[in-house]
Amino acid sequence: MRKKISILVGVLGVAFVTFGQAQNPECPQNLSIFAEHAKVKNYDAAYEPWKMVYENCPELHYATFLFGEKILKDKIESDPANKDKYIKMLTDVYKKGPEYFPKKFTVTNANIDAALLMYDQKLGSDEEIYNLLDKAFKEDSDGFKNPKALYLYFSTLVDLHDAGKKDLQEVFDTYDAVTGKIAEENQELGETIVKLVPKEDEGTLSSKEKKVLAAARQNGENYEKISSSVDSKLGKLADCDNLIPLYQKNFEAHKTDANWLKSAAGRMDEKDCTGDPLFVKLVEALDKIEPSASSKYYLGSLYEEQGNSSKALEFYKQSIDLETDPIKKSKKLTNVANKAAKRGQKSTARNYAQQALDLNPANGTPYLIIASLYANSANECGSTTFEKRAIYWKAAQVARKAGQVDPSLSSRSSQAAASYEGRAPSKQDIFSADMAGKIINFNCWVGGSIKVPNL
Known part of the structure; x- marks a missing residue:
């Protein structure tokens, strides 16, 4: 429900009369009153006229839900004696926004807002918060763009695992999904920044472009913090002592599942578990059923582990040649450049x-x-x-x-x-x-x- 209200109060007053012709005649008047108060952040004065409109004619205008969030959050802080009542009302506002104005509000954001409210106010169980966020993420991951909610989604799952209520594989699967989402958002932000930085250097950015660039950089910093927090939360759950027995247990059931093999081999490679015989089994199984950029890259890691850097580079090159996605190809080239740099192959590393x-x-x-x-x-x-x-x-x-x-x-x-x-x-x-x-x-x-x- 975090949308900007760009309609002037004076214009709203005229619009409300039009919307409210068939409504309770007091609705348009109260709508104009609470909007005027809310626009200047006089939320206490806005509450009663807002409440009248919300209870009697919520379909009148979407501003009822936009301003309603601000008004009720203020009441939660300023009237602690009735805090529970306002929290319940705000939860209802989140739920009904998409029902009355589906073009303005989404169910995804409604679930996110409700989960964050429960978390901030220390209400509900970990299961309730997680289930809301899990529903939002799985039904509309493209629309799930709140960094705080992304972290809470994963963090709550880890807490549930620690309590014995979720298994480790689900933690890893969700980690992959969340970090993938963060990477997607950072990619979009990066593309925006790359387009605008040359104009910034030339001093030709418009005022709108300056705001876009500043917002992209700020959002990038937010995702950087979340990414670091997600990795910290995963912590020792993803070390070799946990990964190896988990994948050993599940290998037979998944040895023909290319996606599972990629994920397992990728995580073991990332965590430097490539010296274990299980990594060999994963890579060979993957290359057998689906020779790909991923399988060739992991074969390269195998030879790297064995100290055969020339053979490793051969497979890395095959992996790069097979990769068709430019973003993934760039990441592989970056990894190979980093490996070459560690070996002291400076010119080669710069080239990659x-x-x-x-x-x-x-x-x-x-x-x-x-x-x-x-x-x-x-x-x-x-x-x-x-x-x-x-x-x-x-x-x-x-x-x-x-x-x-x-x-x-x-x-x-x-x-x-x-x-x-x-x-x-x-x-x-x-x-x-x-x-x-x-x-x-x-x-x-x-x-x-x-x-x-x-x-």
């Missing part, structure tokens, strides 16, 4: 990272990989100490781009850039070397150049 960016400019992780590669090459690029340390400016420059295109990485991006800048020549160094504003070319694998900051 750049390919990942070409496929998905909203993927900020490759920028962090490239920045780290540059920072680790200080001793290779330059003939003087000043020139060698200048590479950190380039590393910081690249690291900042990660946060610009991917709001979920804004914190990591800022920290990395600040760390690199701290290792670059100081103002005193620039002055002593008389290098302010000059260009330094990097005659090493990095290539390119950097302009020394002016004092």
